[in-house]
Amino acid sequence: MKRFLIPLGVFIVLVIFLAVGLTLNPRDVPSPLKDKPAPAFTLPQLAAADKSFSPADMKGQVWLFNVWASWCVSCRQEHPLLVSFAKDGKVPVVGLNYKDQGVDAKNWLAKFGDPYLLSAVDADGRVGIDYGVYGVPETYVIDKAGVIRLKHTGPITPESLQKQILPLVAELSK
């Protein structure tokens, strides 16, 4: 009798996980960093490892900070949008290449296009922790004073770009 209960038992364990999974929304995570200064860091650049990047370099302009990785499927989804967005050149987009291999990352950009002014390399994910990176991709809007004004978790959609990000950027750029 007991062995016939095994499938039921396995299923119950699965359901518990699914139920917990349901309470965790992979997309919307409120960021405690909103309206706080963007954490400082200095990281090497992907294209030129001898140069470094720090958020202080961007003082005085509104910019997007986009966390990406070549292993991230959802990044591919938002990528064409970023590429076409960056082409206008209105707002600089800086990438944070998160827990990635340098070669993979470069190939990925070569393959799908490079929307970034530059990408900072966060190989061990230390900076990602400072920024509270929850799931890749994530995008931050940072204002002229270096304060995080918006955090978008998950791929950018045409809708979120039009309704959230662009109006905010326009307002901040005034």
Place this chain on the structure above:
Amino acid sequence: MTAELGHFALILAFVVSIMQGVLPLVGAQRGQQQWIALARPAAQTQFMLLAISFACLAQSFLANDFSVAYVANHSNTQLPTLYQFSAVWGGHEGSLLLWVLMLAGWGAAVSVASRQLPDVMVARVLAVLGLVGIGLLAFILFTSNPFDRMLPAAAEGRDLNPLLQDPGLIYHPPLLYMGYVGLSVAFAFAIAALISGRLDAAWARWSRPWTTAAWVFLTFGIALGSWWAYYELGWGGWWFWDPVENASFMPWLVATALIHSLAVTEKRGAFKNWTVLLAIAAFSLSLLGTFLVRSGVLTSVHAFATDPKRGVFILALLVVVVGGSLALFAWRAPKVSAGGNFGLVSRETMLLMNNVLLVVATGSVLLGTLYPLLIDALGMGKLSVGPPYFNAVFVPVMVPLLLLMAVGPLANWKHADLKAIARRLRVSMVLAVIAGIALPLLMGAWTPLTALSSLLAVWIAASGVFQIIDRMKTGKPPAAFWGMQVAHLGIAVFVIGVAMVGGYQEEKDVRMEPGDTVKVGGYGFRLIGVKEAPGPNYRASVGTVELSKDGRVLKMMYPEKRKYFSSEMPMTEAAIDAGFTRDVYVSLGEPLDNTGAWSVRVYYKPFVDWIWGGCLLMGLGGFIAMLDRRYRLRVKASAGVQGGVPA
């Protein structure tokens, strides 16, 4: 008015499903003829009502009724008519309506094509289908009503997701759903058998053609989806191990195992409990797939529209349906007799190994798919599991399965002689080894993986041909035999496709100015230019690329980059020149600067169409097997185990 009519029909269908789910079941338990007799008309009425409801939704789309929220969210006046129709299942609510329509369709089909079955059995089967219908119809009515009005009406619709504006998507979801939902019939037969306590060869024979039919649809649906991803997503891949793809692949794997174990149950009366469990598992995985896709617990390229609140409802449905049937299983299964004995070397053993391997494969896919969720639920961070995991885990399980495939059909039931089997496989073995050495060399480079794949493919194909020759000596084989051979040959063709693309495809990403030429796989690609061209609801940049080989111009190719007005979402339309032994594939990347230069991606993909050709053969094999005349014979009350007919 149309939308209200559709909504009303949906409510009526819900009421009818309650009748269909409860009365025949009670009637069958108590032997009340009138209630048993209700099953067939109820199933047919439910199908009619849902067809009306579906037609109403389609009409709302075609009439651009943007006061219906669902229409306003998924259509647009500029959308071509064909896509206005396929937009009916382009979103969550509509695709669920399609789901229940198909469920009712399968029920109606069972009610019509079951004249040879005992009424009590049919009543139970239809009642189980009705119960499943109750759950899903309640889900639609209470959380996802496609007929919800939005007043005042929108002036213009938001347009269908551009990814879905493609001919492939007109057929892909319906076929896939037909497969998913079709497994509910196998499930219903299993539950009916558990309730009645009659798990016998007759039960297995009844459910076999239905299982195979669902499997055929599932095969075609998955193949079409893979083909769609190949030419629409513009990445040149044909399988991504994406959670949603996995969600359709797992039921397919289990259904494949089920088809084989049903053969044992029908011929030898063995594996009864196991077969029932597989039938439950196959449909449960379909439901789980629906849950994963519709609840948004996993992020995926397919997660077009998700709503976590709906997830709770589907999870509850999952608990009731799957939990309930597994509990029923735990209660009833211990009383089922073990069935016929068999030797260590026998067809039973071979099919058992087939089953074990397929279930292990399913388990590995399930683990990989849910792993990010498990880790997240345990608070250990977020991660995504990619193709490297699946390739590393899945492929090693498939190798013994493919090896066995050539051997299994040669083994006799009960007891087989290993030496005799080996003797019959001698020539196939030699051919396979030759192929393993020669084929990769012919393609240009010998690698262990392509060698192994070539060996396996030829091993399966050659063994199949010899089986056919042997079998023809003893008279005309039945349809089931041909079906098996065609489907197995399909696997061989599929393996060749996968191996050749994996081993010998070439790709280049280059910057091209008009007049530039790039060479890939022996073909020359010259970019003539890129022009702007208007489309019905988008504007496109259309590239003209001249394809040549050895200096001879073959044809012009026109890859496109589209921008849809409604969403500004850029879409890639690759230009593909398909051929028997290779595809060449060109897709436009991005315009690079003001000189007219573009980034262009060019692929040479040898034998890639064999992947889908193989799937087509598998599906065709299943279809042929379904036609076997023994499924249409009236079953005698005490139908026992028959011998002599191959599985």
